[in-house]
Amino acid sequence: xxxxxxEDEHRDVGSDTITEPVSISLIAGRYLLFDINVVxxxxxxxxxxxxxxxxxxxxxxxxxxxxxxxxxLPEEARLLVxxxxxxxxxxxxxxxxxxxxxxxxxxRRYLDSLREAGLKxxxxxxxxxxxxxxxxxAKEAATRRAKGALKPDSDExxxxxxxxxxxxxxxxxxxxxxxxPSTISVSNKPHAITPTTTYxxxxxxxxxxxxxxxxxPSSYPLFTHxxxxxxxxxxxxxxxxxxxxxxxxxxxxxxxxxxxGYGWEEEIPMLDIVGGGRLGTGVKKGFLxxxxxxxxxxxxxxxxxxxxxxxxx
Amino acid sequence: MxxxxxxxxxxxxxxxxxxxxxxPKPRGPSKAQQLNKLYSLPAPLRTFPxxxxxxxxxxSLLHIAYAWAKQVIAPESSHFPExxxxxxxxxxxxxxxxxxxxxxxxxxxxxxxKGSLSRSEPSWLDxxxxxxxxxxxxxxxxxxxxRREERQQTKWERARKEREAIDAKLQEEAIAAFSLQSPPxxxxxTPPMLxxxxxxxxxxxxxxxxxxxxxxxxxxxxxLKLPNSPCDVDSKxxxxxxxxxxxxxxxCTSKFSPAPxxxxxxRLLGLxxxxxxxxxxxxxxxxxxxxxxxxxxxxxFPATVTKDVSIDDSEPVIDIDPLPTPLGTSMEExxxxxxxxxxxxxxxxxxxxxxxxxxxxxxxxxxxxxxPSPERAAQHENAAEVEVAIQNQEHYQLTLEEAxxxxxxxxxxxxxxxxxxxxxxxxxxxxxxxxxxxxxxxxLPLTLEPDDPFVISYLVYHHFRSLGWVVRGGIKxxxxxxxxxxxxxxxxxxxxxxxxxxxxxxxWSSTPELCAYVAGKERSWSWLHCVNRVITQVQKTLIxxxxxxxxxxxxxxxxxxxxxxxxxxxREIVLKRWLSNRSRD
Numbered sequence: 010x011x012x013x014x015x016e017d018e019h020r021d022v023g024s025d026t027i028t029e030p031v032s033i034s035l036i037a038g039r040y041l042l043f044d045i046n047v048v049x050x051x052x053x054x055x056x057x058x059x060x061x062x063x064x065x066x067x068x069x070x071x072x073x074x075x076x077x078x079x080x081x082l083p084e085e086a087r088l089l090v091x092x093x094x095x096x097x098x099x100x101x102x103x104x105x106x107x108x109x110x111x112x113x114x115x116x117r118r119y120l121d122s123l124r125e126a127g128l129k130x131x132x133x134x135x136x137x138x139x140x141x142x143x144x145x146x147a148k149e150a151a152t153r154r155a156k157g158a159l160k161p162d163s164d165e166x167x168x169x170x171x172x173x174x175x176x177x178x179x180x181x182x183x184x185x186x187x188x189x190p191s192t193i194s195v196s197n198k199p200h201a202i203t204p205t206t207t208y209x210x211x212x213x214x215x216x217x218x219x220x221x222x223x224x225x226p227s228s229y230p231l232f233t234h235x236x237x238x239x240x241x242x243x244x245x246x247x248x249x250x251x252x253x254x255x256x257x258x259x260x261x262x263x264x265x266x267x268x269x270g271y272g273w274e275e276e277i278p279m280l281d282i283v284g285g286g287r288l289g290t291g292v293k294k295g296f297l298x299x300x301x302x303x304x305x306x307x308x309x310x311x312x313x314x315x316x317x318x319x320x321x322x
Numbered sequence: 323m324x325x326x327x328x329x330x331x332x333x334x335x336x337x338x339x340x341x342x343x344x345x346p347k348p349r350g351p352s353k354a355q356q357l358n359k360l361y362s363l364p365a366p367l368r369t370f371p372x373x374x375x376x377x378x379x380x381x382s383l384l385h386i387a388y389a390w391a392k393q394v395i396a397p398e399s400s401h402f403p404e405x406x407x408x409x410x411x412x413x414x415x416x417x418x419x420x421x422x423x424x425x426x427x428x429x430x431x432x433x434x435x436k437g438s439l440s441r442s443e444p445s446w447l448d449x450x451x452x453x454x455x456x457x458x459x460x461x462x463x464x465x466x467x468x469r470r471e472e473r474q475q476t477k478w479e480r481a482r483k484e485r486e487a488i489d490a491k492l493q494e495e496a497i498a499a500f501s502l503q504s505p506p507x508x509x510x511x512t513p514p515m516l517x518x519x520x521x522x523x524x525x526x527x528x529x530x531x532x533x534x535x536x537x538x539x540x541x542x543x544x545x546l547k548l549p550n551s552p553c554d555v556d557s558k559x560x561x562x563x564x565x566x567x568x569x570x571x572x573x574c575t576s577k578f579s580p581a582p583x584x585x586x587x588x589r590l591l592g593l594x595x596x597x598x599x600x601x602x603x604x605x606x607x608x609x610x611x612x613x614x615x616x617x618x619x620x621x622x623f624p625a626t627v628t629k630d631v632s633i634d635d636s637e638p639v640i641d642i643d644p645l646p647t648p649l650g651t652s653m654e655e656x657x658x659x660x661x662x663x664x665x666x667x668x669x670x671x672x673x674x675x676x677x678x679x680x681x682x683x684x685x686x687x688x689x690x691x692x693x694p695s696p697e698r699a700a701q702h703e704n705a706a707e708v709e710v711a712i713q714n715q716e717h718y719q720l721t722l723e724e725a726x727x728x729x730x731x732x733x734x735x736x737x738x739x740x741x742x743x744x745x746x747x748x749x750x751x752x753x754x755x756x757x758x759x760x761x762x763x764x765x766l767p768l769t770l771e772p773d774d775p776f777v778i779s780y781l782v783y784h785h786f787r788s789l790g791w792v793v794r795g796g797i798k799x800x801x802x803x804x805x806x807x808x809x810x811x812x813x814x815x816x817x818x819x820x821x822x823x824x825x826x827x828x829x830w831s832s833t834p835e836l837c838a839y840v841a842g843k844e845r846s847w848s849w850l851h852c853v854n855r856v857i858t859q860v861q862k863t864l865i866x867x868x869x870x871x872x873x874x875x876x877x878x879x880x881x882x883x884x885x886x887x888x889x890x891x892x893r894e895i896v897l898k899r900w901l902s903n904r905s906r907d
Contacts, residue, residue: 073903245848246847246848246851247851248851248852248855249848249849249850249851249852249853249854249855250848250852251848269848279797280797280800280801280802281800281849281852283797283798283799283800284799284800284849284852284853284856285800285852287799287800287856287859288852288855288856288859291855291856291859
């Protein structure tokens, strides 16, 4: 328990304590990450962006800004696995037998951990409320003082009115007027918590030494090539390509290239080159095609890339 | 007032017009009327409409009856008495037209084909005449070029304005920083920022300052000067001490900064390709100055030049890289058509052309209406002589679909073999076109596959032509065809057509090999997005045309063309990019 708590604390503080390899959940053919610390860690350290696909509970009626979980491209998952930064966990296969047969000590520990998390959240909420209350009272006191300085005669009448007003504005919105607004009595009941992951109670499966790597499309060599050169990539469906390549974090830069991978001997239709070149130039990016040379004497990365620009625009 | 302003401009030079400006001119047909008259026939076919019935004139009934009877008794052919003529050359994979009448007819009656040296309408001769100062006709290429020039000019103007705005802002900030650094006057209260004035003692801070002082590369010139990686910067800097390093880089940047950003295409072309070039140029100028020779070279930084050398605008300046050449022995004599380069006078009427077939860059600037070089001006005085001399170098090309449609579908074109000069029959042509349509051409004998690319493409072409659209090739927009409502001279293309073979017949999923074959024909979503975005960018609508591929038949190779084509079906799907955010009212 105590150990878990400490771990929890650490994970909240920062992503420095992420221990490689991290686990990637494979659910319904998607590679998902549920831990925000892992997400930031991979983004910061390994230039892996992924795509946030979860709705945000506070603003559910939009899909411009999305939250956890983070979906990784098969290429990204494969790259992480190959670099031994991550390993794949088939969530359904792992979760079902473990969770349904949870009993005894394990079960109790799991429920305890839930309760603990709920209490923690409760405490945090209460603290916030207290702070707001103190802030409101201070403000009220300040206005009263100012008013008192202005009109010293009529302070007897004003005080109760304004105090009532403030108390309304303070508590009216946040909780219903109850006869006993005592925080102590409520604090016993923890918040209901829905954990994003079930891993803490179910200790993770052992890291497999040699596992099946995620299947990837034929443009994977180009992806690894771009990644090895320090480019950040995001899926390029919006621009009709395989990847959009950014010179740094996509939050800081516009993308420079629309990258499309081809096989070395693959025939590229002329129309595709025209279309890609037009589109790339139209959005002020380079249309980049690349593929791995099949017979190459050079060591390591044998991907060659070409950039195409449409001249008449 | 004037509906044709360009006519007025052209006539302004004529003294007769100036003498009598008040005389109301007979108003000619408007541009739309002219176009309608020129392109009145939508297809190269003759039609025989019945005369109009006039109720107040009973005799018109007789006229109608006569016209009707004439058509019934002795029907006239709807083809022109003399068919248009084209030649098919399997070696060039091309159908070409040489005869002037056929060229004009095919272009004006349905917009078939294109000039081999033009964008669409064969206008090479007009442009050539104009180039030599003998003609004045404004071709569509001229208009396009003008528009592009204007667009480019606008972009440079915008770049210049952005640059100016940045400079102004920087200056403002520099003044603000200076006022902060200056010792506080006793009357002013000390701002809290002044506790820690910017110091550059530490290496990192210095580096930061250096990076900050380099302007963002908004122009190609600046981009070329930037180091390729931080590593370059570091390696340069590791040699000397920290303070010196900073100073050095600061020096470098200050050395570069006076060069103005290029704001005209001329200047962009005059820019060096690398730092090395700059060094060479500067040195040559210095050498020239020290020798006191009357040599003038174009420089990449006009500001520097005007400071050091006085440029006489009327004097010819030759740009030769990297070796200086005296004026007398310039390329002007070498290739006879070299031209004056005036870097400083960025005049709108001057255009620059660079030819990059040789390692050295040879540039010319010429005024459109003027002959290429003043020496030759005398030769070109009388335009009539030139007109005789110009021979039309252009021929007219038809795509295979167009040629087949005109000869097989409409029957108004007779296609002859380029080798023998004998007419080709429809079935023979069908086979030959199918062979030529692929690259590299398949060798005969060729069994007809149901998804033969020529057959599919021709089907779609025929389909839209028979619905009355003007169909032209769409490779420039990465689609198969473009559909024009009446023709390219009337409006922009409305739709872009992509042909997709559809293998829905059960035959195509009967065996694993066939399934794999069909799967190999599938296109990706990203491809579709790409095409759709390209088409949306140019404000057209994408149509996916699915051609149902029938199952193969045994005797298909020997079947008549009609029977083969009858087995196919065509479905159309209009695709549009729709964003909920943007499309909301």
